[in-house]
């Protein structure tokens with residue numbers, strides 16, 4: 001794997017390796033003692049993904065090159081391809097890209113000589129969100145096989161749903177979908193349940209944000225929370241061990257009652273924290289694949305780092 005653009009690129013063994021690496025990064029401080037430049041090219045808004053990549057990069061000792069689309073030569077008409085080649089030419093050794101196109105990477109991939117990571121592609125995929133979601137589930141249950149996982153909300157327009165549905169199915173989970181009329185996605189061959197059924201059967205309730213920026217299908221007359229969301233009454237019907245996930249940002253009191261966002265079974269803030277370690281793991285996986293760093297050198301650097309800080 002040269003670029004990480006889709007969960008389909010990872011075997012189940014690859015996924016477990018990344019989850020274990022992420023856990024290793026949580027418990028041990030790894031820092032490179034070599035100058036490596038990276039850039040985060042976000043053409044769509046982001047808080048969590050961008051900032052957790054920044055924290056992950058700083059933890060690894062990477063140098064971050066600035067990019068703000070609205071202040072860049074994009075405003076003068078420079079193409080996405082020319083921007084990427086510019087960053088490559090001035091020395092970036094990894095690019096993290098969020099873009100409104102479902103397949104922003106397809107046309108440029110053959111011509112780019114540094115690794116790229118998909119940080120959200122239109123409605124298609126959000127693979128690093130999927131990795132952090134998987135890490136959160138794995139920490140909780142220690143496995144995926146046989147877990148009942150409901151993905152509920154605006155399935156049709158959600159890149160998070162698309163990455164998670166296929167990855168969780170391959171990992172052996174029983175994946176169900178729950179959606180208001182018009183938010184179903186016929187491309188996903190998975191059973192649908194109502195929210196009342198979902199809360200009783202699930203081990204993991206993965207809620208999705210209504211993607212208002214991608215469509216105007218939201219009908220305020222349908223009483224979304226009461227009919228299709230997670231209300232306090234429904235939360236009381238969940239299994240004792242069941243957890244709530246949401247990629248955020250959250251539309252409070254739409255897909256979830258505001259009081260449940262930080263309730264005892266919510267792992268929403270934990271997901272954000274896991275994003276840092278999952279993203280550290282995918283970045284070093286790609287650096288290794290490209291020979292930019294190798295395992296031995298990386299371990300040596302860790303020893304050096306610990307020597308430097310006297311630990």
Ligand code: CP
Pocket residue numbers: 045046047048049050120129247248249
């Ligand atoms: N979950 C997620 O992708 O959040 P941001 O849009 O804030 O990055």
